[in-house]
Amino acid sequence: MSGNSEYLRCRVISTAHLSAEDNALLDEITTREVGNGEWVHYIGGGYLLRLAACTAPVLRLKEAGLSKEARRVIASLMRSDAVEILIFESGAPEAEGFTTYNW
Numbered sequence: 587m588s589g590n591s592e593y594l595r596c597r598v599i600s601t602a603h604l605s606a607e608d609n610a611l612l613d614e615i616t617t618r619e620v621g622n623g624e625w626v627h628y629i630g631g632g633y634l635l636r637l638a639a640c641t642a643p644v645l646r647l648k649e650a651g652l653s654k655e656a657r658r659v660i661a662s663l664m665r666s667d668a669v670e671i672l673i674f675e676s677g678a679p680e681a682e683g684f685t686t687y688n689w
Contacts, residue, residue: 594638596671597663598678601632602686608656609689612674615650631676635660638670655685 601609616628625639637643637660644661659681663669680686 594670595668596673597667597669597681598673598675599659599663600678600680600686601674601676602680602688603659603684604656604674605653605687606689608653611651629673629675632674632678635672635674636670637664637672659684 604612612626612633613628615626616633625636625643627634627636635643640646644657644664647657647660660672662684663672663681
């Protein structure tokens with residue numbers, strides 16, 4: 587085993603933090619061949635965002651049209667937990683203090 591292992595900080599939270607519009611947008615992003623599709627991945631019951639794989643991921647998601655509330659969750663977790671991978675998963679717990687949606 588190599589001594590050059592890299593570990594990334596990951597957090598898994600509920601897709602309830604995404605609005606129906608956010609979900610549709612992320613789904614659209616994952617089908618693109620270039621751009622955000624390189625670091626936003628559909629994983630069955632949600633999405634995996636490789637935040638460390640691009641520059642200014644929250645700004646890129648803003649430009650793509652992701653809601654302010656969803657961006658707030660992402661930015662807050664990046665700042666407070668140094669999250670590099672964020673997974674939105676349908677069965678995951680909700681993060682405290684953030685807006686949730688029931689769709």
